Amino acid sequence: MLYREAGDFKTSYRDDGQTFPIxxxxxxxxxxxxxxxxxxxxxxxxxxxxxxFVPFLIYAxxxxxxNILTGYAGQVSLGTGGFMAVGAYAVYKLMTAFxxxxxxIHILLAGGVTAIVGMLxxxxxxxxKGFYLAVATLAAQFFLVWLFxxxxxxxxxxxxxxxxxxxxxxxxxxxxxPATSATAKYLICLCFVVALAWVARxxxxxxxxxxxxxxxxxxxxxxxxxxxxxxxxxxxxxxxxFFIGVAGALLFAVYLGAxxxxxxxxxxxxxxxxxxxxxxxxxxxxxAFAGAAFMVMLPVLxxxxxxxxxxxxxxLAAHIELMIVGALIVIFLIVxxxxxxxxxxxxxxxxxxxxxxx
Amino acid sequence: xxxxxxxxxxxxxxxxxxxxxxxxxxNITLRFGGVxxxxxxxxxxxxxxxxAIIGPNGAGKSSMLNVISGFYVPQEGEVWFKGYRRGPxxxxxxxxxxxxxxxxxxxxxxxxxVLDNIMTGRLNRMKAGFLSQALWWGAAEREEIANxxxxxKIIDFLEIQNIRKTPVGRLPYGLKKRVELARAxxxxxxxxxxxxxxxxxxxxxxxDMSRFILDVNDEFGTTIALIEHDMGVVMDLSDRVVVxxxxxxxxxxxxxxxxxxxxxxxxxxxxxxx
Numbered sequence: 001m002l003y004r005e006a007g008d009f010k011t012s013y014r015d016d017g018q019t020f021p022i023x024x025x026x027x028x029x030x031x032x033x034x035x036x037x038x039x040x041x042x043x044x045x046x047x048x049x050x051x052x053f054v055p056f057l058i059y060a061x062x063x064x065x066x067n068i069l070t071g072y073a074g075q076v077s078l079g080t081g082g083f084m085a086v087g088a089y090a091v092y093k094l095m096t097a098f099x100x101x102x103x104x105i106h107i108l109l110a111g112g113v114t115a116i117v118g119m120l121x122x123x124x125x126x127x128x129k130g131f132y133l134a135v136a137t138l139a140a141q142f143f144l145v146w147l148f149x150x151x152x153x154x155x156x157x158x159x160x161x162x163x164x165x166x167x168x169x170x171x172x173x174x175x176x177x178p179a180t181s182a183t184a185k186y187l188i189c190l191c192f193v194v195a196l197a198w199v200a201r202x203x204x205x206x207x208x209x210x211x212x213x214x215x216x217x218x219x220x221x222x223x224x225x226x227x228x229x230x231x232x233x234x235x236x237x238x239x240x241x242f243f244i245g246v247a248g249a250l251l252f253a254v255y256l257g258a259x260x261x262x263x264x265x266x267x268x269x270x271x272x273x274x275x276x277x278x279x280x281x282x283x284x285x286x287x288a289f290a291g292a293a294f295m296v297m298l299p300v301l302x303x304x305x306x307x308x309x310x311x312x313x314x315x316l317a318a319h320i321e322l323m324i325v326g327a328l329i330v331i332f333l334i335v336x337x338x339x340x341x342x343x344x345x346x347x348x349x350x351x352x353x354x355x356x357x358x
Numbered sequence: 359x360x361x362x363x364x365x366x367x368x369x370x371x372x373x374x375x376x377x378x379x380x381x382x383x384x385n386i387t388l389r390f391g392g393v394x395x396x397x398x399x400x401x402x403x404x405x406x407x408x409x410a411i412i413g414p415n416g417a418g419k420s421s422m423l424n425v426i427s428g429f430y431v432p433q434e435g436e437v438w439f440k441g442y443r444r445g446p447x448x449x450x451x452x453x454x455x456x457x458x459x460x461x462x463x464x465x466x467x468x469x470x471x472v473l474d475n476i477m478t479g480r481l482n483r484m485k486a487g488f489l490s491q492a493l494w495w496g497a498a499e500r501e502e503i504a505n506x507x508x509x510x511k512i513i514d515f516l517e518i519q520n521i522r523k524t525p526v527g528r529l530p531y532g533l534k535k536r537v538e539l540a541r542a543x544x545x546x547x548x549x550x551x552x553x554x555x556x557x558x559x560x561x562x563x564x565x566d567m568s569r570f571i572l573d574v575n576d577e578f579g580t581t582i583a584l585i586e587h588d589m590g591v592v593m594d595l596s597d598r599v600v601v602x603x604x605x606x607x608x609x610x611x612x613x614x615x616x617x618x619x620x621x622x623x624x625x626x627x628x629x630x631x632x
Contacts, residue, residue, distance in 0.1 A: 012503075013503045013506040013507065014499070015505055016506075112414075155427075176599070189383055193492060194456055196478075199492045199493070202492055202493065202494040202498075203491055203492055205487065205494075206484075206486075206491045206494070206557060207481060207484040207491060207498070207502075208471075208491055210470070210477055210478050210481060210490070211481060213467060213470050213474070214467050214470075214478050216467075216469065217466075217467035217468055217470065218465050218467055218468075219459065219466070219467050220449075220465065221465035221466070223448070223449045223450050223453075224427060224429075224449050224450075224453060224458075224465070225450075225453055225458070225478055225479055225481065225482075225541065225542075225545065226450045226453035226454055226481055226482040226545070227478075227481060228448075228450050229450075235488075236404060250476060283469060317518075321516055348484075355615075
């Protein structure tokens with residue numbers, strides 16, 4: 001009743017293939033976009049930006065990237081943290097080497113560099129699958145972190161071994177560096193997220209997306225109908241790494257401001273992003289957002305409830321919080337192994353009938 | 359010279375004109391280690407005919423189909439297609455030559471909708487560049503719509519309009535077989551290989567599938583090579599039949615000729631060894 005697909009007729013294949021085929025969905029997303037661009041920037045403060053919105057947006061990009069590789073193309077990767085580090089160090093080197101070029105171009109180029117590195121580490125996927133591929137990408141994770149630690153050129157020979165983002169502006173607004181306002185951080189991340197989510201949707205509904213899904217679902221049949229596994233798998237690695245590289249660049253330059261590779265881009269990051277797409281839903285754009293929101297906001301929510309409302313000591317709350325997050329992940333996966341995206345789809349099916357079940 | 363002289367065709371019992379040679383297998387031998395799966399087999403497939411490959415279990419029929427579709431590379435022998443000798447090729451290269459196939463155990467993409475599955479059959483015709491696809495602008499969108507129109511024709515043809523948007527994983531067996539046929543047809547192949555298209559079907563589903571096979575051959579002029587166990591179906595559908603047993607060819611000809619071939623009867627009914 002509340003949610004209807006009936007009566008929403010398409011008279012051309014162009015309409016049927018549009019970004020949001022169902023009218024109600026379309027309006028829903030337009031409203032979300034209007035709120036995200038028109039209202040939140042004016043009311044956002046530092047706490048909300050750094051605790052919730054900016055990390056959510058950045059991890060959404062990373063989750064989109066990993067979801068393209070794992071959810072759509074079926075190639076498991078544990079190298080996300082390492083690839084984010086590539087994006088971060090690439091943007092750092094570019095920012096310091098070419099201070100006059102726009103940071104937006106730097107971030108996109110950092111994504112490009114990561115795409116090349118990702119393709120390189122994707123080569124083993126041509127021979128190995130599943131767990132074995134996961135182990136191979138794990139090697140990428142450790143190798144890349146080691147590389148950025150050991151080669152001083154990457155951190156410009158700084159004494160601390162850290163990289164620090166200098167101040168850069170977009171249209172006169174500082175988006176990196178210590179003087180950045182919450183609104184600027186939020187807006188630049190939002191622009192990247194919206195643009196990249198749209199690209200992800202376009203790629204996955206078209207030819208390339210079908211090739212990826214064909215390889216995921218049955219690689220032998222895919223080859224028989226004319227999919228070249230080499231180009232399909234490597235393009236998935238390249239596109240996915242591009243997204244993850246952009247996420248890494250944003251995480252370092254806009255969010256953290258300063259980073260040490262082992263801490264910021266360790267194996268924990270790989271697992272965090274993997275959890276996001278598993279909880280959110282593999283092979284779903286919405287799932288990447290839902291998973292990122294879940295993993296970023298749940299700890300913040302719990303902390304506010306436990307410390308703020310119940311008045312627990314902070315250290316106790318911090319430990320309990322980890323346990324609750326872990327338990328919730330397990331419960332979610334038992335209730336709905338296909339993630340939040342499937343739960344959302346089921347809700348929509350229920351809403352279609354509600355309140356008249358027959 | 360690589361050009362194979364194409365002979366004249368023939369006229370079938372029901373009056374259809376069959377053209378020259380489309381595919382020719384010459385002295386194919388295929389071994390797996392010490393096991394000889396196919397032993398020195400030669401036969402041809404003519405333009406526009408329905409060619410059946412039959413034989414008892416383990417006769418090497420599926421291996422033969424896999425040789426045609428490029429999965430297996432025979433140790434000896436030559437494969438000629440459209441007048442040219444085909445060297446060792448990857449399966450996706452064979453697909454681009456215009457050979458499509460279905461599988462004995464359905465090989466559809468379970469996570470995708472019926473429509474997307476059939477659209478994958480046309481991947482080789484989609485040439486839009488990466489940027490165009492990423493921005494959904496120009497070539498990518500035009501191509502998507504043009505190919506969608508073709509796919510919709512096939513959906514109409516196979517009468518699966520109502521399950522267009524259903525994920526394939528949810529479909530019953532008979533419909534999956536039909537969707538797989540649709541995917542193969544979407545590629546507009548010159549040669550369509552069907553590996554047991556009627557395995558596990560009830561009489562009604564078999565009738566539907568037979569009708570579709572005949573219609574495909576009739577309306578699109580597609581040459582069809584099929585493997586099938588149901589003798590009634592094979593004899594009714596096919597123009598010529600190759601019979602295999604233990605990797606050898608023991609019969610080749612029209613259904614009537616094959617039916618009366620003593621060696622074939624022995625292979626199917628068994629022969630007393632005394």
